[in-house]
Amino acid sequence: MNPFYLLSKSMQKKIWDMKWGRFTPIQEMVIPTIIHTNKDIVISSGTASGKTEAAFLPILTLIESTAGQSLKVIYISPLKALINNQFERIEKVSEHIHVPIHRWHGDVDQGKKKKFIQSPAGILQITPESIESLFVNRTEHIKRIFSDVEFFVIDEIHSFLDTERGVQLRSLLSRIENYCKNRPRIIGLSATIDNFDFIRSWINYCNTDNVEIIVSPGNDKELNYSLMHFQNDESFKKPVVFFEDLRELTRESKSIIFCNSRGEVEETTVFLNRLAKRENVGETYYAHHSSIDKQEREYVERTIANSSAPKSVVATSSLELGIDIGEIELVVQVDSTFTVSSLKQRLGRSGRKKDTNQYLQLYTTNQDSLLQSLAVMELLLEKWVEPSVGYPVPYDILFQQIVSICQEHNGITEIELINNLKGNHVFYFLPTEEIRMLIHHMINYDFLELINGSKELIVGLDGERILRDKDFYSVFMTSEEYEVVNGAKKIGQLDKKWLINEGDNIILAGKLWTIQGIEESKGKVYVTAAVNANPPRYFGDGSKIHSKISEKMHEILCSDEKFRYINKEALNELNDLRKAYHLNNIKSQQRVLWKQRDSYYFEGYTGTKIARTLVWMLRSFGVQVKKYDEFGRLEVTSSIYLLGTLEQITQKEWREEELIAFTREEEFFQSKYSALLPQELYMKMHILHEIDINGVVAFLKNIQIIVITMD
DNA sequence: GACCTGCTGCGGGTTG
Numbered sequence: 143m144n145p146f147y148l149l150s151k152s153m154q155k156k157i158w159d160m161k162w163g164r165f166t167p168i169q170e171m172v173i174p175t176i177i178h179t180n181k182d183i184v185i186s187s188g189t190a191s192g193k194t195e196a197a198f199l200p201i202l203t204l205i206e207s208t209a210g211q212s213l214k215v216i217y218i219s220p221l222k223a224l225i226n227n228q229f230e231r232i233e234k235v236s237e238h239i240h241v242p243i244h245r246w247h248g249d250v251d252q253g254k255k256k257k258f259i260q261s262p263a264g265i266l267q268i269t270p271e272s273i274e275s276l277f278v279n280r281t282e283h284i285k286r287i288f289s290d291v292e293f294f295v296i297d298e299i300h301s302f303l304d305t306e307r308g309v310q311l312r313s314l315l316s317r318i319e320n321y322c323k324n325r326p327r328i329i330g331l332s333a334t335i336d337n338f339d340f341i342r343s344w345i346n347y348c349n350t351d352n353v354e355i356i357v358s359p360g361n362d363k364e365l366n367y368s369l370m371h372f373q374n375d376e377s378f379k380k381p382v383v384f385f386e387d388l389r390e391l392t393r394e395s396k397s398i399i400f401c402n403s404r405g406e407v408e409e410t411t412v413f414l415n416r417l418a419k420r421e422n423v424g425e426t427y428y429a430h431h432s433s434i435d436k437q438e439r440e441y442v443e444r445t446i447a448n449s450s451a452p453k454s455v456v457a458t459s460s461l462e463l464g465i466d467i468g469e470i471e472l473v474v475q476v477d478s479t480f481t482v483s484s485l486k487q488r489l490g491r492s493g494r495k496k497d498t499n500q501y502l503q504l505y506t507t508n509q510d511s512l513l514q515s516l517a518v519m520e521l522l523l524e525k526w527v528e529p530s531v532g533y534p535v536p537y538d539i540l541f542q543q544i545v546s547i548c549q550e551h552n553g554i555t556e557i558e559l560i561n562n563l564k565g566n567h568v569f570y571f572l573p574t575e576e577i578r579m580l581i582h583h584m585i586n587y588d589f590l591e592l593i594n595g596s597k598e599l600i601v602g603l604d605g606e607r608i609l610r611d612k613d614f615y616s617v618f619m620t621s622e623e624y625e626v627v628n629g630a631k632k633i634g635q636l637d638k639k640w641l642i643n644e645g646d647n648i649i650l651a652g653k654l655w656t657i658q659g660i661e662e663s664k665g666k667v668y669v670t671a672a673v674n675a676n677p678p679r680y681f682g683d684g685s686k687i688h689s690k691i692s693e694k695m696h697e698i699l700c701s702d703e704k705f706r707y708i709n710k711e712a713l714n715e716l717n718d719l720r721k722a723y724h725l726n727n728i729k730s731q732q733r734v735l736w737k738q739r740d741s742y743y744f745e746g747y748t749g750t751k752i753a754r755t756l757v758w759m760l761r762s763f764g765v766q767v768k769k770y771d772e773f774g775r776l777e778v779t780s781s782i783y784l785l786g787t788l789e790q791i792t793q794k795e796w797r798e799e800e801l802i803a804f805t806r807e808e809e810f811f812q813s814k815y816s817a818l819l820p821q822e823l824y825m826k827m828h829i830l831h832e833i834d835i836n837g838v839v840a841f842l843k844n845i846q847i848i849v850i851t852m853d
Numbered sequence: 854g855a856c857c858t859g860c861t862g863c864g865g866g867t868t869g
Contacts, residue, residue: 271859307859432858
């Protein structure tokens with residue numbers, strides 16, 4: 143049966159009015175499943191395949207007769223921008239059917255929020271953090287608001303699977319369920335995902351069979367791609383010819399140029415605009431990243447979306463998720479992404495229009511990046527992406543949620559609290575003794591307080607301090623920043639860890655500035671225009687590379703594959719890297735230990751987690767690791783023979799705890815609330831997030847180590 | 854050698 147006839151009369155009329163030709167394949171599959179079954183559903187398909195409508199046409203059909211009276215659907219988005227975007231899309235579909243739609247996030251004004259609280263109905267579009275704020279600040283209303291909810295729609299659900307933010311969200315959904323007459327169905331909208339089992343249990347561990355995953359048939363778009371290498375100089379500066387080539391490439395097309403850091407975005411934007419100016423073209427390249435003022439960013443998004451001229455945006459992963467910037471013809475990636483899924487997501491931003499193809503240009507500017515880019519691209523072509531693994535033992539989020547739950551209940555006994563957590567979808571599996579240990583720790587440190595003859599728990603004084611801070615609602619870490627202003631105009635932000643002085647020249651938002659003054663108390667930096675400047679530095683986490691990427695890099699070193707999509711300079715560099723490997727006829731299951739006088743270089747080419755664990759194991763045997771990188775390449779200077787130690791590592795019975803003494807401060811796990819946990823629970827988090835003993839042993843057993851002496 | 858994401862309520866005043 144044509145899914146059209148499954149929809150309500152008003153939805154059918156709406157589709158007529160919008161002059162839709164036909165449903166997309168994903169819509170044809172999803173509509174009957176929502177209407178005819180009671181299942182949770184994950185809709186996995188590329189951008190612009192009509193996922194939102196696939197979910198909302200049938201949902202509106204099911205709820206339209208009663209949606210005027212109470213809240214039926216909670217739509218959750220990781221981005222405020224996406225809420226604003228989708229608001230218009232959903233409003234369009236539900237125009238004439240009296241289903242109210244409400245937006246709720248940090249930028250929505252109080253009046254609108256008040257109105258919703260007074261008469262909650264229809265659809266609520268909200269962020270995880272704003273759900274948290276409802277539990278904390280609107281406690282007396284939540285029962286009334288949530289009781290009739292029938293659907294949770296989670297947009298970009300893949301972005302929640304492996305993150306602390308996802309743990310928080312899933313906990314919040316559990317807490318909402320406690321107030322619902324019936325358990326709401328979960329509909330997830332996702333880019334391509336792997337590891338179906340994991341996403342099923344993320345949605346409903348009690349009944350994974352009831353989660354249907356609907357994957358759209360792959361698109362028939364042709365992918366055009368190539369890689370160009372421009373070796374940087376000794377001071378790691380990108381050569382001018384690289385920028386000239388990039389200018390040439392983007393002169394006639396609308397493109398996104400992805401860089402790996404905010405500083406590179408700034409540098410690239412300024413350089414490209416200088417080249418464009420030489421051709422008497424006006425501003426053509428726009429910078430986009432999180433430390434550029436929001437208004438400026440929105441201006442850039444609009445300019446790119448509405449421009450018919452070939453303008454381009456230079457961005458970090460800030461433009462990776464679904465923010466609408468119109469049709470993009472070309473995606474450029476400067477140096478390798480850290481994950482395959484990131485490259486896939488970025489490339490999906492081009493060729494969205496019907497009958498257009500996808501164009502991807504990779505640039506590399508150093509040898510590692512070349513090798514890594516090839517590895518990532520090859521894995522993408524093999525259709526591999528990093529599988530979801532979740533966020534293990536989330537005691538840090540448990541800490542935050544306990545504060546929030548105590549606030550929600552305004553007095554709860556320890557037994558009730560534990561029962562509540564045991565019924566929570568993300569905490570149920572944590573041992574009761576450990577939950578109790580955390581609660582008692584929180585009482586001891588005044589995060590919680592016992593009242594009513596020590597029977598009931600409320601938020602303690604130090605808990606209040608955390609709870610009343612506006613920083614409470616999000617669970618991810620952020621760094622402190624200065625606000626940069628030019629007169630009354632906000633330009634963006636600078637990382638406080640980066641030491642600046644008056645008179646320094648910086649690039650921000652693609653423009654050059656001189657720092658005129660720093661007002662520490664207000665956290666403000668005052669700037670005026672300059673003619674010459676350097677990009678600022680921002681500080682982030684280290685990178686964790688999946689084993690599969692490192693292994694692929696090693697495989698490429700061993701092979702003599704020419705890769706038809708790379709230029710001559712890239713092939714020359716690659717052959718240069720391969721020389722020693724080819725000369726010694728190294729095979730892909732082998733790993734080389736290069737010996738040079740008193741130094742040993744072991745090129746492990748394995749994942750970052752395994753590499754670090756290996757380093758700690760080596761240190762425990764007294765081997766001094768001088769340097770190591772995220773691909774497991776390490777340098778050792780030691781009289782102890784490394785080979786023997788590696789052998790011993792595979793034979794020993796390891797306990798994770800014994801590696802802790804050999805871990806440097808900066809190598810420990812860290813998250814927003816991790817420092818507030820009892821030591822024992824914190825170490826559990828560290829162990830499960832950072833240590834992989836079985837991984838190291840399996841890695842060492844699967845490889846054959848070849849010792850080569852270099853002189 | 855990184856990147857991204859988010860965020861009180863209330864009362865009292867002014868403005869459209």
